[in-house]
Amino acid sequence: MLEFISHPAEHVVAMKIGGVVTAQELQQAIDAIEAAKRNHPKVSLVAELDDMRWMTLTALLKDIGYGLTQLGDLKRYHRAAVITDKEWIKHLAHLEDRLFKAMEIRTFPGHDYAAAMQWAGELPKGAHENPEEDGYHGA
Numbered sequence: 001m002l003e004f005i006s007h008p009a010e011h012v013v014a015m016k017i018g019g020v021v022t023a024q025e026l027q028q029a030i031d032a033i034e035a036a037k038r039n040h041p042k043v044s045l046v047a048e049l050d051d052m053r054w055m056t057l058t059a060l061l062k063d064i065g066y067g068l069t070q071l072g073d074l075k076r077y078h079r080a081a082v083i084t085d086k087e088w089i090k091h092l093a094h095l096e097d098r099l100f101k102a103m104e105i106r107t108f109p110g111h112d113y114a115a116a117m118q119w120a121g122e123l124p125k126g127a128h129e130n131p132e133e134d135g136y137h138g139a
Helices: 023-039 057-076 087-099 110-121
Strands: 002-005 012-021 043-055 077-083 104-108
Touching: 002 023, 012 023, 012 110, 023 043, 023 057, 043 057, 043 110, 057 077, 077 087, 077 110, 087 104, 104 110
Parallel strands: 012 043, 043 077, 077 104
Antiparallel strands: 002 012
């Protein structure tokens, strides 16, 4: 099961993932990420993962394939907030943070849901449409 979560920042794709994830659900997530990339120079992700059990084989292959296509496009990703209380997911996210330096990946416990959503919604300096949000206040 993959459900989208509403997020106030348009550059953020947020989802809750649990149970068994199918290839069709994963394709919906890929489509949402690609749509965000078409509309924003930087995209961030939120993934709430505590109840995920597995992916179907087709979904796993699709996930690996899409992930490989994104290696050359990592500069388009800003942050990924992983909301989980599972230690193995935290360790995996920490490893990915070290491997993919272009993107910040951080884990949050379930009770810090609001902090995860806020962190993912922050844009890097220079990426705001309004220059004042980047600290510029005129001459």
